[in-house]
Amino acid sequence: MRTKVEFIRAETINQALQLLADNNKNTRILAGGTDIITGMRMKSKRFANIDLLLDINSINDLKGIRLLEDSVTIGSNVTFSEILENKIIQDKLPLLIQSASGIGNLQIRNRATVVGNFVNNAPCADSVPALLVYNAKLRIESLKGAREIALQDFLVKAYKTQIAPDELVTDIQIPLANDFCGTFYKLGRRQSVAISRISLAVLAKLSNHKIDEIRIASGAVTPIGKRFDDLEEFAIGKNAGKELFIELAQKMAQQILDVTGLRWSGFHKIPVLQQALYQLLLTTIEL
């Protein structure tokens, strides 16, 4: 039996923030619940000692996907199914579609939210590499005010983020990347309910066969979703061709080896990873 947990469904952002500000209670925000409810059930340490589950599903201001002049905003109630069915996302953020379609199964996608996916910051959060290459920013509110933070800075380490106990992520803002081309790649163990083993996202902008800008991110294989800043810099101005791609693939595999400190699965992952990144670059940038 699980110990008693209080449950409150907030109707407004303000009501949620009031409840979060009460630091006598260990409050957890409940969105899709696919992680928290199973976590509590399995007595995972990450979800121990919760006093209050604060359900944000009926807060209307956190619903919806909006296209603004140069960005798309996704509310923190938006589920993966809503992402997949949304015309704006299909048109403007194809990598998010590619990464969302492989998540869990329909029942999970009908509940799980994109924001919940990275607020928990599990290493296998599938949507993270896609959001990272899109330079996603988060809007975070508390009773003290609102702030914005880049997703990349928000993610600290596995299961740890920059969020304070009194704060609520209200939405993700994704700048449009209209003149970029990109691809998402995932290698999982099983077809459905695959907890991803390797996921990669690439977004690139070329002019005259040279790299103007390239963004590369990984998930699952690294302890947290991560951008490869120095590789991105290294590639700028270089000829987009097999030679560069091979070099990028090798360098990236080396970096992953360094951050992961050779986990047991590292030996077989590295060649797979090199190939994956190489193929991904080839698909993204048709030579």
Place this chain on the structure above:
Amino acid sequence: MKNIEFTLNGFPMLVYVDPSLRLLDVLRNTLGLTGTKEGCDIGECGACTVLLNGKAVNSCLVLIGQVENQNVLTVEGLSSHGSLHPLQQKFLEYGAVQCGFCTPGMLLSAYALLQENPHPSEDEIKDAIAGNLCRCTGYKPIIDAITAYSR
């Protein structure tokens, strides 16, 4: 403890329960609707699938407090006046039921699909039931039954 109102199988329902209980437990234990099955407990098997506002969800991952004023359909709501829903008939006809443990969840996933998409392709059927595990049938009779119904 709290009064929670919602629509269950087309009828208004009021329960007085701890809102942090799972929908699955309230259906089975409080309301005695044992058609919805408990399998893995962690969102992987789909035996506990019900429809929430027309969408397939795992009732082991939904708290009763979250369904306040929402619309829930369980397998008990598929049949009417003691006779099986035609989709259930097809399941019987095609041998899509062996031990039957996955059947309520399967039916609801299929039903949700057919409501949105009356003539699904085989791939669409497979995607809709990908979250429902069956250890008996090998899935083929289930896919056939759903296909037959949609014709």
